[in-house]
Every structure is written in C-alpha cells, then in structure tokens.
Amino acid sequence: MAAGFHFPNWSVSEAMSSIPHDTPAPGGAHDNSGELQELVRVAMHSGAPLWITGGGSKGFYGRPVSGTPLTTSTHRGIVAYDPSELVLTVRAGTPLREVEAVLADQDQMLAFEPPHFGESATIGGAIATGLSGPRRPYAGAARDFVLGVKLITGQAEIVAFGGRVMKNVAGYDVSRLVTGALGTLGVLLEVSLKVLPRPPVDLTLVQHRRTAEAIEVMNIWARRSLPLSGCWYDGDRLYVRLSGAESAVRAAHDKIGGEIPANAQEIWLALREQRLSFFSGPLPLWRVAVAPASAALEVPGKWLIDWGGAQRWLKTDADAETVRRSAAEHGGHATLFRGSDLSGAVFHPLAPALFALHRRVKNAMDPRNIFNPGRMYPDL
Amino acid sequence: MPSATHTSASHTRHRLSSALRELLPPAALLCDAEEMRPYECDGLSAYRELPLLVALPDTIDQIRAVLAVCREYGVPVVARGAGTGLSGGALPNADGVLLSLARFNRILEIDEHNRTARVQPGVRNLAISQAAAPLGLYYAPDPSSQIACSIGGNVAENAGGVHCLKYGLTVHNIQALTFLTIEGDLISVGGAALDAPGYDLLALMTGSEGMLGIIVEIVVKLLPRPERAQVVLAAFNDIAKAGAAVAAIIGAGIVPAGLEMMDGLALRAAEEFVHAGYPTDAAAILLCELDGINEEVSERILQVRDVLNRCGATAIRTARDENEHALLWAGRKAAFPAVGRLAPDYYCMDGTIPRGRLPEVLEKIEKMSGRFGLAVANVFHAGDGNLHPLILYDANRPEELELAERFGGEILELCVAVGGTITGEHGVGIEKIDQMCVQFPAPALEQFHALKRAFDPCGLLNPGKAVPTLHRCAEFGAMHVHGGRLPFPELERF
Known part of the structure; x- marks a missing residue:
C-alpha cells in the first residue's frame, strides 16, 4: 500500500467460523447453511415443496406458495468487504439496512437502490426479487451488480457460481439467472455484489410539466451527458435527481433548471418504498415496464411515471388483459404488483416456446420442483 | 491410407452437402478444403481444425434449415462471427458444420428516443457506434478488436474492453436477443423495456459461447457520448507501486472510465511501435481516463493527480488535446501487436x-x-x-x-x-477448458451441463467447449494434484 493511504480490509469469515452454529453472534453474524442444506435434502427426498422466504418484507410480491417454510433470515453476516475492491460478499439473511449502513460507513452504496418494503428486508430478498429503485435506469439493476452467488441447488448441494471479481466469464451466468427468479431455482445463501462510491453531492430539482412534455424531456436528458440518478413524474411535478462531483451537479443544474424542494431525500425514499399517497387505496397496483420514450398509455386509472419513463405505476380497476395489451403495445410487460387476489397470473404471460424453455431451465436447476413452485408462474 | 473415421467423415460430408445444397443458395455453402481454410481457426490460431462444411446463410429460415439438417444427421454446429475470439470458441468441429453469421451484417434500426440499436449478429462492434454518432450516442463496450469483431461474438463471449470498469461488459449493455434453438424455435428474450418477465435468460445467453442457441438479432443500449474525456498518464519506477495506485484511485471514490496498466516490456514495445510518448525508463505506466461533463472531469483530474503523486508516481502527464489523448490510447490499443514484434x-x-x-x-x-x-x-x-x-x-x-x-x-x-477467475472477458472456449476443472467443483460443472441440456438436449451446439466433462477433469486432475488432494475423487481414473 502506498504511504498515506489506508483502507480497512476486513474479512470476517475466519472470525465467524469459530462461532458455534447454533448461537447467533452478538453482531448478528451466523452461518446457518448446514441446517438449510439439511432442510433441502429432506425436501428433495420427500418431494414436498419448500416456501423460501427471507425477512418476509416482499412476501406480497408474486403468487402465493404452499410449502414447508424455509427462511434464510438466520443465515446472516458480512463475509468479506474491502472498499477498495468495490466488492461486498454477504449472507442472504443479512438485513438490508445493515448492509447499507456498513457501506455508508465507507461512503459506498448499493447503486441499484433496492426497495426495502419493510424493516425486515434482507439482501437475499432484494436479489431474489431483483427489484431496483429510482437510480436503476442510470446506474443499472440488481442483476447488473451481482458478481457471484452461493446456492443450495436442487441436488441439495452448496455450490458457488460467478465470483468476487469485476469481470468473469467462466461458466454460464447462473448468478444473474437466479437474480429475480423469486427463489424458484435454488436457495440463495450468499451473494457477492459490486458496490459503488456514494456520489459526493445529490441535488433534486422540480419542474411543473404536462405528461407528454415530461416524458419527452426525461428522454431528452437521458440522451445528453448529464449526471442523472433519478427522474420521475407524478402527473404535475417532474422530479429529477443529479448526483456526482459538485461541479458536475452545479453545471447540470444550470443546464436543466428547476426549483430545489425542501425535503428531497424523503421524496426519493417515499418513491422507492411506495409510501407516496399515490400508492395507497384499495385498487390493484400494476407495474408497467415499457420503452422509456413511450407516450402516455391509454389505460384509465392513476399513473406515476418513474425510471425516466421506463417504469410506470398504475392504480386501476381495468382488467388484466387491457393492462397487459397496452404494455405489450409499447414493447413491455405488466406485473400485478399488489392486489387482493394474486393467485392468478401476476407476471406477464410468456410466449409458448419461451415458457417451455423456462420449464426446462427450472427442471435443470430444481429437478424435484421443490423451490417455491408456482411463485412466478403456475406450473413453474 | 484412408482410415475408417476418414471414410465415414467424407460419407457424412457428402450426405450433408447434398441435403444442404437443396436448402441454401450455392454461394452459401463451402465444401472444398481450400475454401474452408479461412475458417479453420479464430483469433487463437494455435488451434486449427477444418470443419466438414461451412454454411454462410443470410436469412433466419436458412439458419433454421441448417440446424434441421444437423439435427437430423446428429452433426455438431459451431457458430462463428468475425473469428476474432481469443479462446478458440469458434474452433470448428471436424465432424460438424461451421455456421458463419458474417452475412447478418445489417443495422436494422436505431431508436434515438429509446437509445437502442437493433442489429444483426454479424455487425461490427465499432460500426454500431459509428452509426449512432450523428445522434451523439455510442455503444459502450469496446474490446481492442472492435474494428473487426462482431456484436454476435461479443454477446457469445460477454466481451469487455477498456471502458468496462465504468460502463460494464456486454451483458450490461444489451437489452434483447433473438435466437434460434437447435430445435428451430425462434425465441426472444429481453425487450424494449429495461427488464422482462420470467428468468433472466438474456444474462444466461450472454457469454454462453454458442452453446445454448444461435443468436440472430440483438438490441443494444446506446449511451450519450460524454461531454469530455481526458486521460492522465502516470509513470512508476516499481510495478507494485503502480498496482497500489490502482487501488488508491478506486479507494478515493473515483470510478474512472478506464484504468489501464502496462509494464516496462509492454510500454517500450508500444512506444517503439506507435511513438505514443511513453516514458521508456518506467517500470510501469498507468493510463487513467476520466469522462463526464466538463467541470467534473477537471475536478476529477486534480484528484487523480493528487492520488498518483501520493502513491509515488515519478511523472504525471495529462493529455493536452484530442491528438495527445488519441496517441496515448493508441499505444495501449496497439500493445498486443507491439509485443507481438518482440x-x-x-x-x-x-x-x-x-x-x-x-x-x-x-x-x-x-x-x-x-x-x-x-x-x-x-x-x-x-x-x-x-x-x-x-x-x-x-x-x-x-x-x-x-x-x-x-x-x-x-x-x-x-x-x-487468489480468489479470481480464469477468464475475465475472452471466454473459456477450448483454450481454458482444463482450467475450468480448477475453478469449479463437480457439482457446479454438472449444473452447467444440466443447463446446457435444457437448451440443447442432444449436445449439438459447439460441443466440447466452455464446460469440461467430468471425465476430462478427472484426466486433467491426474496431471495436476494440488496439495496432495485429488480433485473429483468420486470419479474413476483412467
């Protein structure tokens, strides 16, 4: 190391291996992989399905599963973190807020800004659902930051895929395949993530715009060299967040203009956590993903446009067919994100050949069909 | 004296060529050894093999027809883009068809508003950025071979380049793929939105080295060209100090667009070759490129210079203009051929x-x-x-x-x-197949094979590449015993 530079470099795996498996350490680190593997082994032999959960904060997402509960929330702790490597390896059950706090101490962050949807959210749940927050169109999605995973496979074996380095093309990309697979392909034990330095400065600007104009301007900005880190529209106000070096943010502010709101941080948090008043009320909530520059969709209901136009939230009582057709017409798909009855089709139906391939992939990873069957699609 | 295998090979070739001649235009089929010679290897020329036949289709239906014939005769298919790969991924199979996608060379659409380009697999990497340049957009991954390499090959190998530190690999920069399965199904994954329902098969296909399907169309993301990019060159009298400076720059919260190192031998060869102005007495140099908006680049350059100074750089130079910037990078990009002269x-x-x-x-x-x-x-x-x-x-x-x-x-x-991997961006191909046994234990390799079978149950797509059989690993393990432990103890030994 060069003189004058010192980076904390801690690998706690050795320290933790001395902790007996049945007593969680005071800091919360605990290796529970042996017991989890045993549960999978039993399920593999009996063929009885497992209902895999983390902290339960995203239990509402996807179709209901009936099976023996298996929670990864007891398998927790940071395995390795060296800030100068920009890589964090963490057990699946580690609380998301703990992960974020450890990173924040080193001025780093999970750049995909995962939603928590509850105090109990774990990093495993963030990866298994693959959900990303407002920064996603500009920084990348959860899957873009996954470097490697350790899984309990459908053969009840503990296997690592990918790695802890930035570039790795050895073997098929199982790590990204299981990201967003809702636990249907294996039990996530550990994940290695690329992390990023926190930008020194964030600045939020607000402009009043009509819908068509808001969509247009979001996409014009995205075509220019600007330090964007968020862009959403509530039907009247267009919020844009700039992040980066102070000089960059100041220059970008001059270029695009707008007022600075008082409570900027809370606004982005409320958006990410779906705590804005838009998200309340009894109507089903749809997530409509489309080509970002798509014009306003025709489906009646309340709309909120995020991700610079690419992710649109819809509160509507319109039928699923109408919502899905409209999303597909704009190159995208629709998910019934929250609703009273999620036992039907939650995710957008796949073309028959593609669905057949999904079943073959599922069978390759989980031949006994024990991992969260039906959580994503019926018969998967 | 023709061997039994030789006779059966010519017999298969004859039956195959008769079948394909009915389905392909005459110019799309090469059977003669001399015509096939350019296809006997890719960028890893130490491995050479002539295929039975070379097919050069130019429609999806023709590819489907080739696959149907190969399936019928149980003949392997090796897909090939521009043939610049460095791991032998496109090495022909002596008993199989080499499927060139070179004629799929059209940029089908550039969507300015959604910042994507829909292209065929044979389009050259650099051609995409050139086509998007009038809109102020570009395709970020830039392998050193970008003048020649094809985007289809980039997807097959998950290619990187000097700018992937900040902008990611191919997998981070594509949005959709259309491919043919060996069974002839045309499947699209990804889409015009930023994500797609179901499993992330887009990621699984990327870097799969032609083992899972034949890619026929790709939608890539286009990014706005940064307002300014500037490169800083730092010289070190000790390569370890240069290595420490790399960690220090990242540790200071800076993610450069590119951060490259060349050791003394490489930098002197490059200097001799392109006269980039490198300090030839240095033990190592770092090239650090900062990009973004003008003001930000200025601020970052000061920070980087400060870090480099503190890490013991013996000389630091910032490119003053476009010419010097281009020249400093020219030395890096020419480093391989320059070393090749040694x-x-x-x-x-x-x-x-x-x-x-x-x-x-x-x-x-x-x-x-x-x-x-x-x-x-x-x-x-x-x-x-x-x-x-x-x-x-x-x-x-x-x-x-x-x-x-x-x-x-x-x-x-x-x-x-030391916790790394055998390949960062070139792929496993045939070259590193034995080292896969070192990196992955048997259950991981078995999982890879199971995924392969999900796409290609008969194992006809690029067989023998990327993922070794357990038997191969057992043979390799017999030669490489680490710390007295035999890998794959559960397998029979030969």
Whole structure:
C-alpha cells in the first residue's frame, strides 16, 4: 500500500467460523447453511415443496406458495468487504439496512437502490426479487451488480457460481439467472455484489410539466451527458435527481433548471418504498415496464411515471388483459404488483416456446420442483 | 491410407452437402478444403481444425434449415462471427458444420428516443457506434478488436474492453436477443423495456459461447457520448507501486472510465511501435481516463493527480488535446501487436483477480517467467483486475508452445488461488477448458451441463467447449494434484 493511504480490509469469515452454529453472534453474524442444506435434502427426498422466504418484507410480491417454510433470515453476516475492491460478499439473511449502513460507513452504496418494503428486508430478498429503485435506469439493476452467488441447488448441494471479481466469464451466468427468479431455482445463501462510491453531492430539482412534455424531456436528458440518478413524474411535478462531483451537479443544474424542494431525500425514499399517497387505496397496483420514450398509455386509472419513463405505476380497476395489451403495445410487460387476489397470473404471460424453455431451465436447476413452485408462474 | 473415421467423415460430408445444397443458395455453402481454410481457426490460431462444411446463410429460415439438417444427421454446429475470439470458441468441429453469421451484417434500426440499436449478429462492434454518432450516442463496450469483431461474438463471449470498469461488459449493455434453438424455435428474450418477465435468460445467453442457441438479432443500449474525456498518464519506477495506485484511485471514490496498466516490456514495445510518448525508463505506466461533463472531469483530474503523486508516481502527464489523448490510447490499443514484434509468437492470458492482489500476482508471474525461461509482458485492465499477461515464445522451437501453454495454465491457476477467475472477458472456449476443472467443483460443472441440456438436449451446439466433462477433469486432475488432494475423487481414473 502506498504511504498515506489506508483502507480497512476486513474479512470476517475466519472470525465467524469459530462461532458455534447454533448461537447467533452478538453482531448478528451466523452461518446457518448446514441446517438449510439439511432442510433441502429432506425436501428433495420427500418431494414436498419448500416456501423460501427471507425477512418476509416482499412476501406480497408474486403468487402465493404452499410449502414447508424455509427462511434464510438466520443465515446472516458480512463475509468479506474491502472498499477498495468495490466488492461486498454477504449472507442472504443479512438485513438490508445493515448492509447499507456498513457501506455508508465507507461512503459506498448499493447503486441499484433496492426497495426495502419493510424493516425486515434482507439482501437475499432484494436479489431474489431483483427489484431496483429510482437510480436503476442510470446506474443499472440488481442483476447488473451481482458478481457471484452461493446456492443450495436442487441436488441439495452448496455450490458457488460467478465470483468476487469485476469481470468473469467462466461458466454460464447462473448468478444473474437466479437474480429475480423469486427463489424458484435454488436457495440463495450468499451473494457477492459490486458496490459503488456514494456520489459526493445529490441535488433534486422540480419542474411543473404536462405528461407528454415530461416524458419527452426525461428522454431528452437521458440522451445528453448529464449526471442523472433519478427522474420521475407524478402527473404535475417532474422530479429529477443529479448526483456526482459538485461541479458536475452545479453545471447540470444550470443546464436543466428547476426549483430545489425542501425535503428531497424523503421524496426519493417515499418513491422507492411506495409510501407516496399515490400508492395507497384499495385498487390493484400494476407495474408497467415499457420503452422509456413511450407516450402516455391509454389505460384509465392513476399513473406515476418513474425510471425516466421506463417504469410506470398504475392504480386501476381495468382488467388484466387491457393492462397487459397496452404494455405489450409499447414493447413491455405488466406485473400485478399488489392486489387482493394474486393467485392468478401476476407476471406477464410468456410466449409458448419461451415458457417451455423456462420449464426446462427450472427442471435443470430444481429437478424435484421443490423451490417455491408456482411463485412466478403456475406450473413453474 | 484412408482410415475408417476418414471414410465415414467424407460419407457424412457428402450426405450433408447434398441435403444442404437443396436448402441454401450455392454461394452459401463451402465444401472444398481450400475454401474452408479461412475458417479453420479464430483469433487463437494455435488451434486449427477444418470443419466438414461451412454454411454462410443470410436469412433466419436458412439458419433454421441448417440446424434441421444437423439435427437430423446428429452433426455438431459451431457458430462463428468475425473469428476474432481469443479462446478458440469458434474452433470448428471436424465432424460438424461451421455456421458463419458474417452475412447478418445489417443495422436494422436505431431508436434515438429509446437509445437502442437493433442489429444483426454479424455487425461490427465499432460500426454500431459509428452509426449512432450523428445522434451523439455510442455503444459502450469496446474490446481492442472492435474494428473487426462482431456484436454476435461479443454477446457469445460477454466481451469487455477498456471502458468496462465504468460502463460494464456486454451483458450490461444489451437489452434483447433473438435466437434460434437447435430445435428451430425462434425465441426472444429481453425487450424494449429495461427488464422482462420470467428468468433472466438474456444474462444466461450472454457469454454462453454458442452453446445454448444461435443468436440472430440483438438490441443494444446506446449511451450519450460524454461531454469530455481526458486521460492522465502516470509513470512508476516499481510495478507494485503502480498496482497500489490502482487501488488508491478506486479507494478515493473515483470510478474512472478506464484504468489501464502496462509494464516496462509492454510500454517500450508500444512506444517503439506507435511513438505514443511513453516514458521508456518506467517500470510501469498507468493510463487513467476520466469522462463526464466538463467541470467534473477537471475536478476529477486534480484528484487523480493528487492520488498518483501520493502513491509515488515519478511523472504525471495529462493529455493536452484530442491528438495527445488519441496517441496515448493508441499505444495501449496497439500493445498486443507491439509485443507481438518482440517474439515470433505470443500467448495472451485473461485471468481476473481482486485488485488488491495485483502486486503479489505480478511478482509471482515474474518468477514463473524465470522458471519457464519465457519472457512475459503485462498489459491489462488494472481497474477491473483483469490481467492480460502476454507470454512470448517461438512456435518453431520444439515444445515451446507446450511450455507457453503450461506457463499460461499456471497463471490461470494462480488467479483462481487468489480468489479470481480464469477468464475475465475472452471466454473459456477450448483454450481454458482444463482450467475450468480448477475453478469449479463437480457439482457446479454438472449444473452447467444440466443447463446446457435444457437448451440443447442432444449436445449439438459447439460441443466440447466452455464446460469440461467430468471425465476430462478427472484426466486433467491426474496431471495436476494440488496439495496432495485429488480433485473429483468420486470419479474413476483412467
């Protein structure tokens, strides 16, 4: 190391291996992989399905599963973190807020800004659902930051895929395949993530715009060299967040203009956590993903446009067919994100050949069909 | 004297060519050894093999027809783009069809508003950025071979380049793929939105080395060209100090667009070749590119210079203008051919390691170089920890190629031992297939094979590449016993 530079470099795996498996350490680190593997082994032999959960904060997402509960929330702790490597390896059950706090101490962050949807959210749940927050169109999605995973496979074996380095093309990309697979392909034990330095400065600007104009301007900005880190529209106000070096943010502010709101941080948090008043009320909530520059969709209901136009939230009582057709017409798909009855089709139906391939992939990873069957699609 | 296999090969060739002649235009089928010669290898020319036939279709229906015939006769299919790959991924199968996608060379659509380009797999990487340039957009991944390499090959290998530290690999920069399965189903994954329902098969296909399907169309993301990009060159009298400076820059919260290192041997060769103005007395140089908006680049350059100074750089230079910027990069981009002038042959490795292990690994490679008696030049993506040691050898000297390969194999095993990987961006292909046994235990390899079977139950797509059979690993393990432990103890030995 060069003189004058010192980076904390801690690998706690050795320290933790001395902790007996049945007593969680005071800091919360605990290796529970042996017991989890045993549960999978039993399920593999009996063929009885497992209902895999983390902290339960995203239990509402996807179709209901009936099976023996298996929670990864007891398998927790940071395995390795060296800030100068920009890589964090963490057990699946580690609380998301703990992960974020450890990173924040080193001025780093999970750049995909995962939603928590509850105090109990774990990093495993963030990866298994693959959900990303407002920064996603500009920084990348959860899957873009996954470097490697350790899984309990459908053969009840503990296997690592990918790695802890930035570039790795050895073997098929199982790590990204299981990201967003809702636990249907294996039990996530550990994940290695690329992390990023926190930008020194964030600045939020607000402009009043009509819908068509808001969509247009979001996409014009995205075509220019600007330090964007968020862009959403509530039907009247267009919020844009700039992040980066102070000089960059100041220059970008001059270029695009707008007022600075008082409570900027809370606004982005409320958006990410779906705590804005838009998200309340009894109507089903749809997530409509489309080509970002798509014009306003025709489906009646309340709309909120995020991700610079690419992710649109819809509160509507319109039928699923109408919502899905409209999303597909704009190159995208629709998910019934929250609703009273999620036992039907939650995710957008796949073309028959593609669905057949999904079943073959599922069978390759989980031949006994024990991992969260039906959580994503019926018969998967 | 024609052997039994030879006779059966010509018999298969005859039946295959008769079947294909009915389905393809005459110019889309090569059967003659001399015509097929250009296809006998890719960028890894140490491995050569003539296929039974070369097919050059130019419609999706023609590809489907070729696949149907291959399926009927149980004949392997190896897809090939521009043939610039460095791991032998497109090495033909002697009993199979080489399927060239070179004629799929059209940019189908550039969507300015959604910032995407829909292209065929044979389009050259650089051609996409050139086509998007009038809109102020570009395609970010830039492998050194970008003038020649095809986007289809980039997807197959998950290609990187000097800018992937900030902008990611191919997998981060594509949005949709359309491919044909061996069974002839046309499947689209991804889409016009930023994500798609179901499993992330887009990621699974990327880097799958032609083993899962034949890619026929790709939608890539286009990014706005940064307002300004500027490169800083720093010289060091000790390669370990240069390695530490890499970690220090990242540790200071800076993510450069590119952060490259060249050791003394490489930088002197490059200087001789393109006169980039490199300090030839240095033990190593770093090239650090900052990009973004004008003001930000100015601020970051000051920070980087400060870090470099504190890390003991002996000289620091910032490119003053476009010309100097281009020249400094020209030296880096020409480093491989420049090193190629130092010896009749070189062998390029591609391991990735945690950045913090750079000084230690470089030192060990240096020692191996002495032990094998082969010089090695280091040119690499230091910011990503992606090494490209170039082993110099002379293929005309008896056994020197084998020696170079053994040296290379040891480097890759060292990368795995320090927590890295055997390939950062070139792919496994045929070249690193034995080292896969070192990196992955049997259950992981079995999982890869199960995924392969999900796409290609008969194993006809690029067989024998990327993922070794367990038997192959057992044979390889018999030669490489680490610490007295036999890998794959559960397998029978030959």
